[in-house]
Amino acid sequence: MNFECVRDCSKCCIEREYYPTIKFGKIGVLILPEEKEKIELHAKNYNLKITILPRIGISHEKSEGPTKIIAYQLMGKESNGNTCPFLDMENNERSPHGGYKCKIYQERPLACKAYPVIESSPIVLDSKCKFCESCGSTATNVDQEVESLVKIKNKMITDTTFVWRYATGIGDKSYKNEITTGWFLEI
Numbered sequence: 001m002n003f004e005c006v007r008d009c010s011k012c013c014i015e016r017e018y019y020p021t022i023k024f025g026k027i028g029v030l031i032l033p034e035e036k037e038k039i040e041l042h043a044k045n046y047n048l049k050i051t052i053l054p055r056i057g058i059s060h061e062k063s064e065g066p067t068k069i070i071a072y073q074l075m076g077k078e079s080n081g082n083t084c085p086f087l088d089m090e091n092n093e094r095s096p097h098g099g100y101k102c103k104i105y106q107e108r109p110l111a112c113k114a115y116p117v118i119e120s121s122p123i124v125l126d127s128k129c130k131f132c133e134s135c136g137s138t139a140t141n142v143d144q145e146v147e148s149l150v151k152i153k154n155k156m157i158t159d160t161t162f163v164w165r166y167a168t169g170i171g172d173k174s175y176k177n178e179i180t181t182g183w184f185l186e187i
Helices: 033-045 110-114 130-135 143-155
Strands: 029-031 052-059 068-074 117-120 123-125 162-168 181-185
Touching (some): 029 052, 029 110, 033 052, 033 068, 117 143
Antiparallel strands (some): 029 068
């Protein structure tokens, strides 16, 4: 069974989740440090305004925050954090997987290349993906997606003692009083 988007879906490019809780706000697409500059350049070339925030930081000592950022996140273009700024919903063209066209599809972040795989061993697919809902089992051709996820996981391995998570402060107006912004030490 080959993975492909359900026509006109692109749900993964539109809807963002609160993670790990509402307090942290919605998360964006994970961007590795070596991808950040390339994403910013693409945005400039397409004349797009983007927001890239920190996501995960590390430090060897307990302090006021991390000393190194090991992951960033590309936030959605809507005020509630939804909809990737590179998603072209105006155009009738489709991505190679069949969803709405991504303006940077060939050079999209590893996190996008890994989707819908959310765990590599055993393989677990995102239950919120419309294709995964309909196929009901692990697709057999997700080798490239698993490979991308493994690359991301390897970048997250660290020998530091402290890991920090960034709260985006972004989300739906109904949660305005619950959402915070800034660095939090993972315990």
